[in-house]
Amino acid sequence: MEYYSNQINRLISELSSLPGIGAKSAQRLAFHILNLPKENVEKLSMAITEARNHVRCCRECFTLTDDELCPICKNAERDHGTIMVVENSRDLAAYEKTGQYNGVYHVLCGAISPMLGIGPADIRLKELLTRLQKDADEVIIATNSSLEGETTAMYISKLIKPTGIKVTRIASGVPVGGDLEYIDEVTLLRALEGRREL
């Protein structure tokens, strides 16, 4: 690429290594950055390195945070007896955005996947069991509705059931606003199985 100078090329190639950013967007972003005031660029670059350097897992629930305990685990007003098990911090955020869940979380940092060679020992399951030895009323399994998520959910429920703690799984079915015509068969069957009396 003779048409850009070295540092511009380097910036473009660094940006295009990010997920979902192709060559064109990387170029667009690079020129946007080159035209920003210096202090904004400094802020962007600081935010990147500082977040990466300071972020670690919450001691209790293993979500990514920059303190020892995440804001949710710290919050005394939340119901610490209800633990929702999710695959990662983004799934946690998705439920937090609903604003209706008042329990706490447990982030597995992955899901069991024989295909990718990820076994039960590779995700934060031991830590979940340790947490359950303190008081817990209910474990809500909110892993994804994928093959890996379902496998993980099965595995966890089998693991916890013997302890007598209530284990539930979030419902699977037709999404709100979904048109039956465009929904896959597996989901339709799940929705049928999970039907409730009105």
Place this chain on the structure above:
Amino acid sequence: MEYYSNQINRLISELSSLPGIGAKSAQRLAFHILNLPKENVEKLSMAITEARNHVRCCRECFTLTDDELCPICKNAERDHGTIMVVENSRDLAAYEKTGQYNGVYHVLCGAISPMLGIGPADIRLKELLTRLQKDADEVIIATNSSLEGETTAMYISKLIKPTGIKVTRIASGVPVGGDLEYIDEVTLLRALEGRREL
């Protein structure tokens, strides 16, 4: 956003201030960055600040570069008598990618736009005229085919014509592979006006 810690929130908000990156992509990028090895994050952040700090305009053609002269203006094998006038460095790169143009460029850093209050004095027109006082055989106007680009093209051609230097405008018409059925009327009329004998 209680669900993420401060530094993660800051990173997400910095990323979502970039063009074409919405809240969802910013979140995805942020977690990608948090999971990268530290040295890669350092490289990304360095590329951003270094490019911004070192990049300046080429003394000759005003494209963004990190040296006094850009690689194209430095190249003695290019035809320095043919100057293609473009709006910005990305447009320059678009023509460079064709690999068929052997002249040099002049980057206006904008286009005349009465709507946005950008007049002829706000773009690198004076610098173009200064360049033309040295030898120049042809000025190819390759501003965009938008209202602003066309206005700028008209203005430049009127400015240069009295000097006796040949001024041309890149052709406007049906793009290669384009289906007439889906092409707007203005383009169809342009293509008709610009028809050539076979």
